[in-house]
Amino acid sequence: MTMNIQLRDYQKAASDKAVAFFNEKKTKYNAIMVLPTGSGKSIVLADIANRLDDNVLIFCPSREILKQNYEKMNMINPFRCAIFSASFNSKDVGKVTFATIGSVKSHPELFQHFKYIMVDEAHQCNPKQGMYKEFFEALGQTKILGLTATPYRLSSYMGGSMLKFITRTRPNIFSKVIYQVQISTLLDMGYLSKISYYQLSPTGWNESRLKVNTTGADYTDKSVIMEYQRVDFYGFLVSIVERLLKPKRGGARKGILVFTRFVKEANQLADKIPDCAVVSAETPKAERDAILQKFKAGEIKVVANAGVLTTGFDYPELDTVVMARPTMSLALYYQIVGREIRPHKGKDAWFVDLCGNIKRFGKVEDLKLVDTNNKGKWMVFSNGRQLTNIMFE
Template identity: 30%
Template sequence: MELRPYQKEATAAVFHEWQEGRGKTLLIQATGTGKTVVFSNIVQQFLNNQKGRALILAHRDELLQQASDKLQAVTGIVPQFEKAQFTAVDSDADVVIGSVQTLTQDRRLNAYPVNAFDLIVVDEAHHCLSESYQKVLGYFNGAHVLGVTATPDRADKKDMLSYFDSVAYEYSMLQGVRDGYLSPLKALMIPLNIDISSVKVSCGDYVASDLGNALEPYLEQIAEEMTKYCMKRKTVVFMPLVAISQSFCELLNTKGFRAVEVNGQSEDRKERLQAFEDGKYNVIVNSMLLVEGWDCPSVDCLVNLRPTKSRALYTQIVGRILRLSPETGKKDALILDFLWMTQKLSLCRPSCIVAKDEAHAKKIDEMVENAALLDDESVDILDAEEQAEKDIIQERKESLAKELQAQRRKKAKLVDPLQFVFSINENLDDYEPEAKWEFEKPSPKQLALLEKFNINPDDIDTRGKATRLIDVLMRRAHEGLSTAKQIRLLERYGFSEVGTWTMKEAGEMITRIADNCWMVPFDIVPSQYSPNRQ
């Protein structure tokens, strides 16, 4: 199987981390972008290089079977299972696929020597901090570890880095859509006011039982809205409880849908899933069963009736509809986004899939809502994100201009770092710390060096951001480009693009202005001046 470019990059990045001594590394790869393919390829390369043995660890039967199927398809390696009645203790298989629930049993775990495995792959690695995973990982503590997960939010990433040494590679859902490896993502706001303001929050998310009670009065209206948009699509519906999932499925069938419900107790679960995939049904309803380990590329519509505050969970849910399926005529993936009424903050909506921060998310949400109010049209989330980025950059520039205007009379000794990075067309806003040290406060040496470059370090809050800014300053000094102080001075006289000038060019212009009693020579128009054109 020929790997995609980003899959090759991910593979190389993981081995680089191991070679650099970071034995526990994390691969963050969006749902639908083939992370199982990547770690199967990594397992094969590792075994070829090390001549060792590998354990693939997961917590659900669907994930275990998926790993087995993909490993054989990609590499030809036939693994053995360590789960329930199956054991690989006496097997000479190079790869064991193990259930974490099985291996946490002392009898099953102790049957293996502590050095049984040279590599452990943790699928859905956001679960790895749990006591069960840590017991298994701690037992085989001499092995290299690769954690694989879909894109988490910043808090999840920080938590996982309490165990993992580094993030080897990250490929986001947004990048997958941009590169054409995931379906174009659209959102349509359904202005149905569903009041969940009274729903309790426990462990950081909404209580499922309360959500079920809050949803029940709206099910008839939701089903009616779905008849407008879902009849010609293949739709997955997520519900908070099995009972309400079953009753909603029955309701959809009365509306003309061919709906099927599936849950953990369904004896014919595999048959129902296959029938949906084959087209016998056009809606599948579930109570969070299909969040992980379920792939049906032809599904192209999501109705999420399990509102959540967890970006990681919401990302997993949306990921179910993003796989490509050109052979079935799939053109895009549509999220029907209901107007949840809640006083609680951080409710995840389609914007959180692509937004880098709350400001971007707010802009995207406004676009989706305005489109619904005007013409009931869906909004391409990627287009909305790009427009939000442009709007926010413009607003920040305007805000900065006002701030600089207000402070024009102040003769600050140091240059504001935000003003500097805007002037040189660099951007620190998209920087996200990944390694542990990057989250630390800037060191005294870094602060002193920033001041030496005439940069005010007060707003540089992390060691990683300080490192990135110092790298930019050092590079510019090495290349002989204009300094922060030169840029600020000449911009005050109305010159533009001074960040692209050399230090010598900027110095010569400052000398001319100083020699002219600190006035711009009359034959120079600052806004039109470019040293390259003189």
């Protein structure tokens, strides 16, 4: 049974731009569309695929996101869908095939007849090396459209780090932005939740002591651990979560999701907080699903996770996120804030940052994509401060 889904105006505009891009015979470039977290990217993907009268390969970065995207496509048109992914024990090729890159990378011959490719979370495509680059090269003349909320990559540059807009890297996979909508626009329209930001740091916290790793992509484990020990970061984190469990104002929290850098402080938090569960890369999938179900049901009040719930975790009622880790990655920061940006009736969302990230990047609604001089030289600004294509400070 097919079903008509009423697209929002900006979703319809995005779909129109994508279909026009794919149908334009003369264009040789690959393009991206920038759609913020919570904008309904899976609906846009499904609508585009349904309108294209040809084979479409849709790459998804994880099992969770593939499942979400596939389900939306099934609502619109279930007769065209297939999944090619080891995590689903499925190696089917259909008119619209949802895939993970790790599963198809060795089988480009199965997709030689595909004219169109879409990549969800397109910022994960490394233009210099890796599975995506090799697969695209093996396929040859295929049009590729990337979708992302975070169109930038952090890389080492002249002894430091630079956040580069993905159409402005050399080499690049995507060379043109064909559609974008600002976070602030969706917030003003009521499609995203307003968030109250709180910057709290342990006494004596000193970011200048953190060292950049060799890739330029983030701080070294060693320097972060040394700073944590110096200021008793673990004790501070426990005290903050205890305060959030019994807030002096704002009423009881629906759920507190804590993002830690290491599994160690997630475990230490769970040792001190009775209603706290830990989720990490080592947590078996069935156990993780059970924890998250209990969290959503209110049976578990706090989930401490070490880097596994940054994308694909959809829980609109979530009203409290604690960022208990420093990062140089604007994408990671935005994805963490984005866990609570989906609106829900009566929600009073709090974002509590313990490591100077708000100061570094600003509020997510203040992030602006700007096409300088309308010449395709895209940049990201935060409150007028340039964040991309300059040395990281």
